[in-house]
Amino acid sequence: MTDAGHGPTADKLYPPLARVLRPLVRLCIRAGMTFPALSQLLRELYVNVAEYDFALPGKEQTDSRVSLLTGIHRKEVSRLRGAGAPVNAVPASVSRTGAIIARWLAAPRFCDAAGAPLPLPRTAQGGHPSFEELVASVTRDLRPRAVLDEWIDRRIVSIDARDRIVLAESAFIPQQGDDEKLYYFGRNLQDHLAAATANVLTAPPPFLERSVHYDGLSDELARRLEARSRELALEMLQKLNREANAACQTDPGGEHRWNCGVYIFSENAAPAKPDESGRR
Template sequence: MAILVAFGTIDGAGLARSEDTSVDALQLHGPLARLLRPLVRLFIRTGMTFPALSQLLRELYINVAEYDFALPDKAQTDSRVSLLTGIHRKEVSRLRGAGAPVNVVPAALSRTSRIIAYWLAAPDYTDTTGAPLPLPRAGEAPSFEALVSTLTKDVRARAVLDEWLDRKLVSLDEEGRIRLEEKAFVPQNGSEQQLYYFGRNLHDHIAAAVENVLGQAPAFFERAVHYDDLSGPLAAKLETRSRDLAMNVLQEANREAHSACETDAGGDWRWIFGIYVYREQMKPADKDIGKDAS
């Protein structure tokens, strides 16, 4: 049994990030195959065929080359995009401007997330342990009506409450107070909310790892603790414990960020702090890879 702690790596090999930033395509084959495998499993199970994925990748290659690799004070040309991507110039000309947006937040999702985050962070809405207080429907803060009106003027608190009761994000206790349910933290499988954060969270995690591989300085914090060759009960116990630790850290980070934002002048930056937990039964091939890495 061995512990490996990864420092800014994509494949979790337990090695410190190299200062050499020259990475060629052949070096990426192994890590990318491992990274993409669960995504390919998702594609096949949901019916996304290879031709459909290929078309999406073609559009994204052109989109990234057009906007992320433009030269200063020079218009990006079809020829240069073709040179960067290896896609024929006629295809580049046809597809420029395409590419799925990655930063569009559905309005209802943005409103829900902001209200829940406020409920979990504002001192008036949490108890001494940091847990969200049960709220009366109306009245002065802390109340559900005051909570919603603090964050949005576009939707009435009653409409938000009806929606959340239907989605089981909240429940009513015996005194008629509104309680935030654990489901509010865990989006429903396949829901718009889950799919949005699926794209956003994986994008940000991968973006941090990519910047570290390319030599971002200082490196983004991107580390993991992992043990192999465990029994099933111990793996389950460690997962449960790590979930509790992670939730405590996330709630504390949310409270500190909320407090800091109260006096922040605002700007054009964004910040994210995420934690993931995973366990699986190892296959023989996985065990061989683990022995080679250690």
């Protein structure tokens, strides 16, 4: 539970929240989500968070207290309590695709000496690893041929001249509009914001949340730094994936989860020039 009495005051939150919300508002407008629709979502979330995250130990959370915490009318609170948003739902395609690709990128049997994913024949040949074995090592609920057809259609894999299945170099970057892309958008931003929020509310900050940033760069240098940071970030994530995948083979399991992410951003930050009317 978070204590509402600790942390920054509401007035100090305005500037950073404006920066955080601006790209989200841009996405909402492009997607056709109007302000009333977003407002309704926020109203539901305010009630849900106040109901569960701000309950007092040993006391039943009441409509009056939720109303006091959120500023939402008690009758509206009574209507919305218990609704919440299914923010933790994982699309089945995300779960199965992510698990199979993670194993392909991590398990020594499916990687070469340098740790790169091996091109795989469709079926086992002379004891060598195959795509069929890869899929079966993660789940037996899916036919490898069905997975292959789906992945070829989505360009996650390709077939080389020797009829081997090759993981795409960009794996895995979901295509625009796919459920996978929106799922990772929500999950990764949630975890990044959760870590940053915990660091604001807690001393010392419990999570690593840092960045390297430079302003006033030429376009050429910005592009070079972006390419280099992509290279280093991918190398780190692949190494962590291999270590985590190996450790999971002997881990007894539990209720914890772990997420390590990296973001890279670059833009032309020059202010917009006004037109003849003086508008920007």
